[in-house]
Each structure stands twice: as C-alpha cells, then as structure tokens.
Amino acid sequence: MRLSFTIALRALTRNRAHTLINILGLALGLTACLLILLYLRYERSYDSWLPDSDRIYQVQATWHEPGQPITHAQTSPFPVRDTLAGGFPQIESLSVMRNGQTVTTRDGEAIFIDSAIVDPAFFDIFRLPFVHGSAAGALSDTNAIALTEKEAIRHFGTSDVMGRTMSLGAGPGKRDYRIGGVLRDLPKNSSLRFGILFRYDPAEAAGLPASAIGWGNMSQQHYLKLRPGADAHAINAALPAWEKRVVAPQMIGGRAASQADIMDLALVPITGVHLGVAQHGALTPGGDPRALATFVVVALLTLAMAVMNFVNLSTARATQRAREVALRKVLGASRPRIVVQLIGESLMLAALATLLALAAVELLTPWLGGRIGADLEVTYPGIGGLLLPAILLFVASGLLGGLYPALYLSRFRPAQVLRANKSAAETPGNGRLRTILVVVQFAIAIGLIVCTCVIYSQTRHVATVDPGYRRDGLIQIESAWRFAGDSSEYEAARRELLAIPGVVAAGRTNLGLAATNKNILAVRTSGAAQDSAIGYYAVDAEYLRTIDVPLLAGRQLGDRYARDRVVRAEADGAVLQQGAGGFNVVLNRNAVTLLGLGAPQAAIGKTIKVGLDGEDMADATIVGVVEDTRIRTARDALEPIIYGYDPDRTSLVLVRYGGADPAAVMAGINRVWRRFEPEIPFQGHFVEALVAEIYAADRARGALFAAFAAIAVLIACLGLFGLAAFTAERRTKEIGIRKVLGARIRDIVRLLTWQFSKPVVLANLVAWPAAWWAMRDWLNDFDVRVALTPGPFVLAGALALAIAVGTVAGHAIRVARLNPILALRYE
Amino acid sequence: MLSMRELSRVYRTDTIETSALSSISLDIADGEFVAIMGPSGCGKSTLLNIIGMLDSPSSGSYVFNGQEVAGLSEGKLADVRKHNIGFIFQSFNLVDELSVRENIELALLYHDVASTERRRRVDEVMDKVGIAHRAKHRPSQLSGGQQQRVAVARALVGSPKLILADEPTGNLDTHHGEEVMRMLQQLNREGSTIVMVTHSPSHADYAGRVINMLDGQILIEQRRAA
Numbered sequence A: 001m002r003l004s005f006t007i008a009l010r011a012l013t014r015n016r017a018h019t020l021i022n023i024l025g026l027a028l029g030l031t032a033c034l035l036i037l038l039y040l041r042y043e044r045s046y047d048s049w050l051p052d053s054d055r056i057y058q059v060q061a062t063w064h065e066p067g068q069p070i071t072h073a074q075t076s077p078f079p080v081r082d083t084l085a086g087g088f089p090q091i092e093s094l095s096v097m098r099n100g101q102t103v104t105t106r107d108g109e110a111i112f113i114d115s116a117i118v119d120p121a122f123f124d125i126f127r128l129p130f131v132h133g134s135a136a137g138a139l140s141d142t143n144a145i146a147l148t149e150k151e152a153i154r155h156f157g158t159s160d161v162m163g164r165t166m167s168l169g170a171g172p173g174k175r176d177y178r179i180g181g182v183l184r185d186l187p188k189n190s191s192l193r194f195g196i197l198f199r200y201d202p203a204e205a206a207g208l209p210a211s212a213i214g215w216g217n218m219s220q221q222h223y224l225k226l227r228p229g230a231d232a233h234a235i236n237a238a239l240p241a242w243e244k245r246v247v248a249p250q251m252i253g254g255r256a257a258s259q260a261d262i263m264d265l266a267l268v269p270i271t272g273v274h275l276g277v278a279q280h281g282a283l284t285p286g287g288d289p290r291a292l293a294t295f296v297v298v299a300l301l302t303l304a305m306a307v308m309n310f311v312n313l314s315t316a317r318a319t320q321r322a323r324e325v326a327l328r329k330v331l332g333a334s335r336p337r338i339v340v341q342l343i344g345e346s347l348m349l350a351a352l353a354t355l356l357a358l359a360a361v362e363l364l365t366p367w368l369g370g371r372i373g374a375d376l377e378v379t380y381p382g383i384g385g386l387l388l389p390a391i392l393l394f395v396a397s398g399l400l401g402g403l404y405p406a407l408y409l410s411r412f413r414p415a416q417v418l419r420a421n422k423s424a425a426e427t428p429g430n431g432r433l434r435t436i437l438v439v440v441q442f443a444i445a446i447g448l449i450v451c452t453c454v455i456y457s458q459t460r461h462v463a464t465v466d467p468g469y470r471r472d473g474l475i476q477i478e479s480a481w482r483f484a485g486d487s488s489e490y491e492a493a494r495r496e497l498l499a500i501p502g503v504v505a506a507g508r509t510n511l512g513l514a515a516t517n518k519n520i521l522a523v524r525t526s527g528a529a530q531d532s533a534i535g536y537y538a539v540d541a542e543y544l545r546t547i548d549v550p551l552l553a554g555r556q557l558g559d560r561y562a563r564d565r566v567v568r569a570e571a572d573g574a575v576l577q578q579g580a581g582g583f584n585v586v587l588n589r590n591a592v593t594l595l596g597l598g599a600p601q602a603a604i605g606k607t608i609k610v611g612l613d614g615e616d617m618a619d620a621t622i623v624g625v626v627e628d629t630r631i632r633t634a635r636d637a638l639e640p641i642i643y644g645y646d647p648d649r650t651s652l653v654l655v656r657y658g659g660a661d662p663a664a665v666m667a668g669i670n671r672v673w674r675r676f677e678p679e680i681p682f683q684g685h686f687v688e689a690l691v692a693e694i695y696a697a698d699r700a701r702g703a704l705f706a707a708f709a710a711i712a713v714l715i716a717c718l719g720l721f722g723l724a725a726f727t728a729e730r731r732t733k734e735i736g737i738r739k740v741l742g743a744r745i746r747d748i749v750r751l752l753t754w755q756f757s758k759p760v761v762l763a764n765l766v767a768w769p770a771a772w773w774a775m776r777d778w779l780n781d782f783d784v785r786v787a788l789t790p791g792p793f794v795l796a797g798a799l800a801l802a803i804a805v806g807t808v809a810g811h812a813i814r815v816a817r818l819n820p821i822l823a824l825r826y827e
Numbered sequence B: 001m002l003s004m005r006e007l008s009r010v011y012r013t014d015t016i017e018t019s020a021l022s023s024i025s026l027d028i029a030d031g032e033f034v035a036i037m038g039p040s041g042c043g044k045s046t047l048l049n050i051i052g053m054l055d056s057p058s059s060g061s062y063v064f065n066g067q068e069v070a071g072l073s074e075g076k077l078a079d080v081r082k083h084n085i086g087f088i089f090q091s092f093n094l095v096d097e098l099s100v101r102e103n104i105e106l107a108l109l110y111h112d113v114a115s116t117e118r119r120r121r122v123d124e125v126m127d128k129v130g131i132a133h134r135a136k137h138r139p140s141q142l143s144g145g146q147q148q149r150v151a152v153a154r155a156l157v158g159s160p161k162l163i164l165a166d167e168p169t170g171n172l173d174t175h176h177g178e179e180v181m182r183m184l185q186q187l188n189r190e191g192s193t194i195v196m197v198t199h200s201p202s203h204a205d206y207a208g209r210v211i212n213m214l215d216g217q218i219l220i221e222q223r224r225a226a
C-alpha cells in the first residue's frame, strides 16, 4: 500500500505541468459548483428559519382580466381578512399585513421607515424572537407599536426602549405611539420586510368608500397558519367554490360581473414565496428559479469540463505510462491492482483540487455575498453544510476522472506495448475520444460566450431602445401624494419648481416611470361583446408634455375645456361626475388599436364607456391620441392606456430640465419640496437611473454568465494546453521526420495548429444551435428584444479559435524549431 | 557534388566542449557510393547530418552543388535539402499513425507536386522496393526489413541526387541487411550518389570508397575500382 502511494506520488510529480493543469482545472470547476450550491441553498432557505414554517401560508391572488397580462400577486383582496378563516376551520390564525412606509423626523430631517400594519395574530403565525417585551403585549392596542432592534437603535441609540414614545406619520395622521416590543432584526433570507409594526384597526374600514373595502382592493397581504396536520391542497381545491359563494357579483353598467371570475386565490407555503411565480407586491426582491436552474446547469457543465480534462489528459498520458503499466503487468501485477492504483492517483488529484476549491470558496463567499446582497455563510457539518457535497463531488470527480484512464491503461497487452521500435501505444479510438471531449468542452465554452454576448447586447438594447418618451433630463419625485394630490397647493409649488434655473416643465401622474403597480379599467365600446381591460393613468395637463410623448392626433387635455377634468363629488370620494356626456380622455395608440377604433385621427371624437374606480360606466370622449410609451420593463408588453385629467389622484411629479447641472436642479427641487412638504422625505430620482435599476438584476446575471464563460474558456484552454503539450511531445519524432523531409517551421506550426483548431471548429457546430435555442427562449421573455444575428455566434467561434490557437501556438513553435536530429537520435 | 574544407563541429554544453568533427576536408563526386566507418562516437553521424544539412558546421566551408551552404538560414537549408537529399535511418523513423503509402507520400508533401503525380511516384517507388502489397498497412504491422524498405522508398520518392543512410542495416538481421544493401547498390547504379554510415565491413564492401574515421578526423580513405 505504501509503495503504491509512493508510485502515485512519483507519477504525479513527474508530470508536473500535467498534474497542475488537472488540479487547477478541477479546482475551478469544483469552486464554481460549490459557490452555486451555496447560492442555491441560500435562495431556498428563505423563510425556512421561521418556527413552524411548514404551517405558514401566504394567500396569493392571480388575476386574469381579459386583454391584460395575467398578474400573479402576493397580495390579496381586502375582504379576505374577515371571510377566509370563517370558511376554513383548518386555519388556526390569520393576519392581514398592509405594507408601506411611515414617516418620522430624526435630527430635524424627515425619513421613511418600512412599516406594516398587522393583526396581533401576526405573532401567532410568525413566532419572531423579541429582544424586549413579548408577543402577548407588543400590540396591545392601536397606539402600540413594535420596532426592530435596528430601527430602535437608529432612533434612540439603544434597543431598550420599552414604553417610550415615537412620533410617526405626517400631517393630520401624525400621532405618538408607545413602543410595546422590540423585535430581533429579520435575517436577509426573509420575504418579510419591516422596521415598525402597527396594529390594524378594523374600525377604520367603516369610513372607507365601497371600492376600498371590496374585492378589488389588493393593497394588502394575508398570512395564515394552518392547524397541525391540515392539508393546504384541500383548501386550495375548495377555494374556487368558496370564492363563488363569498364574492358578491356587482352590476357594472348593466352587466353582472364578479371578481371571483377573474381572480383565483391560493395558499402558498411561506417557504415557496421567495422563488414563487407570484412576485407582484413582494416585499423583498424575489428569486428567479429559472436563472437559478440555469446557473446550476452551467456550474455542473463547468465541473463536467474539468472532469473531461482529467479523463483527456490522463488517457493522453496513458501512452507514456503504457510501458510502466506493461512492465508491472509482466512483473505480475493483476489488472484490478493496476486499476486501483490508477484510480488512487486520480482520487489524490481530486482531493487536492477539492481542498483548493474549498479554500477558494472560503475566500470568495464574502465577496459573492456582497455582490448579490445575500448573507452567504460557509458551514461544513450536516445536511446544510459544504462537507458532504464537497466529499461527494470529490469522490465523483475522482472516480469519473480516474476510471476510464485506469480501465484503458490496464487493458494494454504487455507484449504489444513492450515490442521494440514502437513509440506510442496509441489506438485511433482513443484519439477520437479525446477529440470528442475537446469538442464538447469548446462547445460549452462557445455556447457560454454566445449567451454572454446576447445577454449583454440585450441589456444594452433595453436600456437604449426608444421608450416613447425622453429619458434624459428628467427627474421623478416619488411619495408626492400630498404634494401633488392637492392641486391648489401644488400650483404654488409648481411655480417655484419652474423658477429653478434649467427647469422647463413639470407634470403629475399616479403611475410613474418604472412603475410596478397598475390601475385597470373596464372599457366598453359599442358593438364589442366583451369589455376590454385598459390601464388608467391619472395625470395633469402638463404630464405628457413633460415626459415628451408625441401627440398623434387631436389635442392634449387641459383647463380650457370644462369636461376635460375628472371631477368627483365631494361627499363620497369615489362617485364620478356624471354630467351630460361624461368627460374627455386621451388614449395611446395601443388602446386605440385594441378598441378597434382605426387610425389615431379616426378615433378623435368617438365616445367609449369606462368604469372609473370600479364604479358604473361613464361616457368618455376621446379628444387626443398619443404615441405608445414603455414606462415599465422591456419584458412587459406595450400597454393600452387611457389618460385622464385627474390631478387629485396623482402621486408623482416629473420635472424636465435642460442646460443646467443635474445635481443643482435636483438640489433646487429638494429645497422646494422641503418648503412645501417638510414632513415627508424628498424622493427625487433621475429617470435614467431608475430605468438602469430595473435591469440591475439582468446585468448582474449577465456578469455572472460572463464569469462562467471565462471560467469555462479557462478550463477548456487548460485542457487544450495540456493536450497540446502532450501531443507536441508525442509527435516530436514525427515532426522531426517531417522536417528532415523538407517541412519548414511554418508548415509544422500550421499542421499542429490545425490539428487543434479542427475540434474547435467542430465545437461551433454543436454550440451554435444550442445557444441559439436557449437565447431565443430567453429573448422571448422580452417584449423589446434584439434580433438574434450571426454576430455573437461568429464572434464566439472566432474568439474560441483565437484562444485555442494562442494556447497551442507556443508548443507548436517550440516543437517546430527543435533540431530534427535531436528528435530522431533516440528512439 | 559536394566539397568540405577545414570543417569542424563543436558541441558546447555548460561544462564541456566536445569536438565531434575537427578540420575535416572531403570531396564527394556525383555518382559515388561512399561508406563511412569508425568506432562509436567518432563523429560519423555528425558528419552525415552536416552533409544532409540537418546540422551546421561550427567553422569551415561546405559547398554543395556549387553553392556555399555554411551560414544559410533554416528555411534555405530546408529548401536545398528537400530537393536534393534523401535520408535513411537506422531506426527507420516511420510515422506510426500513417500508413505505408502515407509515410512515403510525406516526402513529397513539402514539394510542389500535384496529388495525382504524387500517387504515381509513390506507386512507382513502392513497386521498386517491393512493398506495394503492404501499402495500407501501418509501420507497426510490418517486419523490420519491410519497414526499412518503406524508409528506402521514402528516401527515393523525391528523386534526390544524394542519399544519406545512417546505419541502415543496424537494426536488421543479416538477410534483410543484405537485401537493403543490394537495393542501395542498385540505386547507385542508376545514378544516385550514396553516403552510408556502417559498422559492418561486409556492407562497406558495396561502396566504391570507404572512409575510416577516428575522434572526429578522417583516418584513411580506401578507394576500390568499381
């Protein structure tokens, strides 16, 4: 046994370059695999740390309105809180959660705090640990609040703040609250997010309009805990029938409609929320299971490439070791012993690579965690640790990498190998296998390069494609529901905004650029059997001009026409003015097409019926048509839009500036804001930055892809380098002969380079269709997308070829320059 | 055909200097058959390599076909070599991965010869050395004598004026050795100039001139009337 070990060690040190390449390649592959494993586990660990996480569910709603894309939401209708538990006795407790932001003043400055309004049952469902106080008394009345430790320390400098008061809210809603409990901070792998918890007050519903307490109000989440042993599938199966029973049909414009027909409720386990399809209304950015799966596949491919190197280099080397093995056979070693010996060598290499990989993982984990904003942690023991997978990967790669060469080597017949005058025990089949492995490796590398190129050009494309409005020189002020919503106050503010040097226009809207929420109206045209669902944007007269949307026909809305403005009755904020002939609207091109109104010009003057605020249908006359805009992501289809002059419903202000320092303009807007709205923090963003943020995840994914492509190329090159070194060595005699026969250096270099270029050329044929298919699939996700041109494919192929030639050329030139007599002198 | 004056070849390593050839002067005329003999390490192969332009002299002059070749570039040497010289080695030096036919064809690959013409000439030399029936075999599937015949065919196929053979019979038994010698003799009769290194006096008898070397110098030359 000790002798075997010595032989193994000697065999490995004898071929130092070969050994190094094997270990480095494998270590790279293993590192990629283990890092992705850490990330995968992290993504899957969301909320599983919660006590009883297997009994906690979120009520999710799926909306499928005709003419609108399906929305999968983590939020659910307002009445769920009071009705669901009554229908299903399996529910142990249920709590509403209305998420938002509250305002407080700290050091003379208004700041936002993430807040949530919950029922006391929230603490029965989520048994969150308290630093001070307890679940029982934390939200004893609506004046009590619970704080996270971080928020307490930020505000008071200490977490020991039980019983102290905090002034929260703005304007008439501003109140003093008593702190009833301090919670431990939530870990990062949580789908919940809040800094402050308020207690929900059911009495508030009494004063609200019908639309705010109906099934159409989706601005809250519901969580529940099932009794032990209860079956969520059974509840989900029963929910459609329950909805039909509980959701009362409404009469909209003489037609009966029930939200139960366009909405499906479902209980989703809390541990499935983060990676679930429903991400609308998510509190923390959701994971992307498809991207995750892609990266797992890519990591495994990388490892496979490393193992292929292993097989490839070992079998290549087999020819050199054939004599040793043959001799040992002659000396009486049995075949199994030789196989064991060779696999032992392979395992030794794999062990070294695994150790290297673990060290790399330790070093890279904090960096990776920082990049993706995750609390990644390297632990070793147990099911969740790295030790087990590391050992598994080590054994698997060691065996896989060693088995084929071992069987191959031990099969040599000694007589054949030891026969004089034979330099290589090379069989053609073996050479073919190696070529195939190189082809597969480069196919993977080329495929990844193609994907990287396409992802890169697509992310560039979506950022630069014409969105239908002008992005540069535009600032969006968010959280401006008070600032913008009160038109009499706003006029004064607007005058001051326009007085800022450089500012040329300011307009208001309720759905800003990069918006994620929607406001859908039922729209009826005469003759259409079914109502259409079209997005409604409440704007002011300046908005479309401010963001610079071209007018295609008709005119903009404005104060010159009394019927332009949507007027709601004072008493009940939801009832629409129903004067003779209703009100005027502007449509975008897409809405005109969807409603079948013909050309933009033809639509002017036509009247449609719209169900504003979910109420009865009112007449709306089209006075203008504007160009389509993409205010959401490039993944979303072009929206049909109805613009209403409805300034009291706006909550964002857009400011256009030009010929001035952007920072100075922003500072000027900030000053105006503070004068008019001192209690609410200023939230101004450059629109270009907002749009860039939408695609941050895509860019990060692209970067990760590029990293993998680089690793794959590196591994492929390591393999090719080793193979070239080996081949050059093996072929020195042949090359010597060729030189004696008149070949020049450049003939030899060309010969060797072509030998290694062929598999790379072949790899393109494998990689291109696969990459094309994968990228077409990915691009189909986008409404705006680049064409799949041959560019990236040719580029990737050329790049791989250049890298391969570069890798091999060194060896080729060295061998070609060798004096042939040296090569031919000894056999 | 060739003429050497005061030609030396010194091998320098870090520690020692070996003088493999010292001040050799030698003329070989067209159509000669020269055998070089001498003890191991006396510089026979070195001399043959320099004649074949696989190696360059450290000093002295070497005129081949009226052209001074000492100091020519690698590329130039390769050019002169492939048009004028054929090699036969003791250890055959065939390429294991190529068939007999391909091995022979290799010698024409770096000449500007059209492929049909290549085929014709390969067929011709294979017939000449009697290996045509083994055209598709690998060298490893042939006996030593057959392998050396392939090597001879390869040396011939480019129709060189000069054939250099370094112990062509060294790895062969007596019977096969004689066979190769008769082949060389035949070639010489057909007009080829042949320079051969050998340890066997009986094989040296085939040559018209025998050069005996010792310690990098020519000891004696014997000429025999043909």
Ligand SMILES: Nc1ncnc2c1ncn2[C@@H]1O[C@H](COP(=O)(O)OP(=O)(O)OP(=O)(O)O)[C@@H](O)[C@H]1O
Pocket: B011, B012, B013, B018, B019, B020, B039, B040, B041, B042, B043, B044, B045, B046, B047
């Ligand atoms: N590349 C080299 N580096 C150093 N010394 C060399 C080299 N090649 C040959 N020699 C030395 O030059 C001398 C002549 O070598 P050469 O090969 O010409 O001998 P040889 O007469 O052909 O011998 P043999 O009959 O054994 O083939 C020897 O002493 C040898 O050690």
Ligand SMILES: [Mg+2]
Pocket: B044, B045, B046, B166
């Ligand atoms: Mg010799």
